[in-house]
Amino acid sequence: MTGNDNISSARESKWPWIWLAYTGFLFIDPILEPNRHIWLGTIAVFVTFLALFFGYVRATDEGRPLRFWMIGATFLLGLVTFPWNSGAITFFVYVAGFLPFSVESKRRVLALFFVESLAILGETYLFRAPGPLQIGWPNAIIGIFLLIIIGGGNIFFAEQKRAECKLRAAQEENVALAAVAERERIARDLHDVLGHTLSVIVLKAELAGRLIESDPQRAVREIADVETTARTALSEVREAIGGYRSQGLTAEMERTRKTLQSAGVALSCESPVPQLNASEETVLCLTVREAVTNIVRHAKATQCRIRFARSEDGYHSLLITDDGNQPRIREGNGLRGMRERVQSLGGRLSITTSPGVTILIELPHTTDTQNDLTPSTHSSEIKAPFVTT
Structure with a gap:
């Protein structure tokens, strides 16, 4: 089991949905500047993101590589929406939040943050001119700032989760190994203890059978020894279960x-x-x-x-x-x-x-x-x- 899979299995089933609160930024522009086209576009983007978010959570819980496609699609959705709705910053924040939980290498996550920031700056430069599709530099700076702050915080939380899951996996493995070792010990003790004792019982029973006519008194003694040995075997089995100690x-x-x-x-x-x-x-x-x-x-x-x-x-x-x-x-x-x-x-x-x-x-x-x-x-x-x- 990898560190990513450990994180996926340790996550609770409900808490990721709290992250949907960030989608409230999408509706700031339509509320401040009511426009049917912006409203329809925002609702369409919101529904699309819900599908992507659901796919990401499902893919993460099941440990599937599909989550990387969901992250990429979320980032593209942000690039498409940002020129006409500044609330699309939230998609960049989601990408920054998802990456640390999906990529184990901190260096690779930071590199992806850098690429994301460059893409935001590049798109802002292309749509800097006034018009129906325009991105203001303040919005781009705010988006990059949130990306760094939230992404950096999630790096810390992801590493903490990963460490906790590795510790839990190590503890579970130790418990499993201890159980296997205990089973092997009991098997060895039972074999060594019972094998010897049962051999003695067989020998004495055979000897008593041969002596029962020629020397009945000795045969009785041998049978008594068989009973004593059998009781000893029962006691030794109990000792073997709890941990054999020699005399x-x-x-x-x-x-x-x-x-x-x-x-x-x-x-x-x-x-x-x-x-x-x-x-x-x-x-x-x-x-x-x-x-x-x-x-x-x-x-x-x-x-x-x-x-x-x-x-x-x-x-x-x-x-x-x-x-x-x-x-x-x-x-x-x-x-x-x-x-x-x-x-x-x-x-x-x-x-x-x-x-x-x-x-x-x-x-x-x-x-x-x-x-x-x-x-x-x-x-x-x-x-x-x-x-x-």
């Missing part, structure tokens, strides 16, 4: 251990769980969750290794590898969301598939991160290194 890397690692253990995958963590700020922890937690979900669903792996470290260039790194057989990786919503989260913090993400799948996430060090590689104090259950089978 910490330590809690996420414990959840990861249980999930992989249910799937028969051994987990080894070769380094302490670092303590990071909230945004970094949330990104790494959801990254671990998505990676573990993919391992359970697709990898057919028996081993998973997770390692936290600090790279030479000051980045926190998270390495997740498995020994599964997944020769080709297709980046779907989960991996795309993972990449967007990492990149939003200025981090790097790389995925390789030989052998198994290796995911490397690197996040830049921030000043508010303390005790970067010290074990998290959220829980004492996870010590490093640890191995589960």
Whole structure:
């Protein structure tokens, strides 16, 4: 949307018609010097101008180039009327009033004002001699004066309108972008949270089905875990709608251990769980969750290794590898969301598939991160290194 279109859409539907008050100047000469021909000519000119004015307002509201033709026709109407009716000055005033709202360039508007003034002076020179068609120099000077005063004022108002409309458009765009970003965030959170939780529910339900005859008591425990996990999923969906907040890397690692253990995958963590700020922890937690979900669903792996470290260039790194057989990786919503989260913090993400799948996430060090590689104090259950089978 251009600045001109913004002005057109912001204008109210009624206020332009107030400008018709200037047409009262047309009737001064017929009233002071009653003459049937002048009256008929004035009425004809007035009706013609009403049509032009209506066309200009309609064209402006709809953002059509037809408005420039209306302005040109109004100026020509003034030139035709000025020699026999000095009130035609009003048409020059209308042109000066319309131009700033129709042409965005101030320099171009001023140039058109200059051309209009020259045309008025030229016509005055041609009809300076006394007769039925005569233009007095005082009338021409008054017309140019009004043109400059009203046109200059409208330049200011047009620029103010244009600035207001641009500001309003920017605000609307910001609101739209914020809505899109929020929808994308909710979609990523729901995918990462529900994808993992539903995978756990499926695993435990399948395990309970296999154990229901051979080990009924354990099957009952697995079904109870399914219920607990489903309730957790409901709570996490509510959190995702309002803005997901992780419970910490330590809690996420414990959840990861249980999930992989249910799937028969051994987990080894070769380094302490670092303590990071909230945004970094949330990104790494959801990254671990998505990676573990993919391992359970697709990898057919028996081993998973997770390692936290600090790279030479000051980045926190998270390495997740498995020994599964997944020769080709297709980046779907989960991996795309993972990449967007990492990149939003200025981090790097790389995925390789030989052998198994290796995911490397690197996040830049921030000043508010303390005790970067010290074990998290959220829980004492996870010590490093640890191995589960």
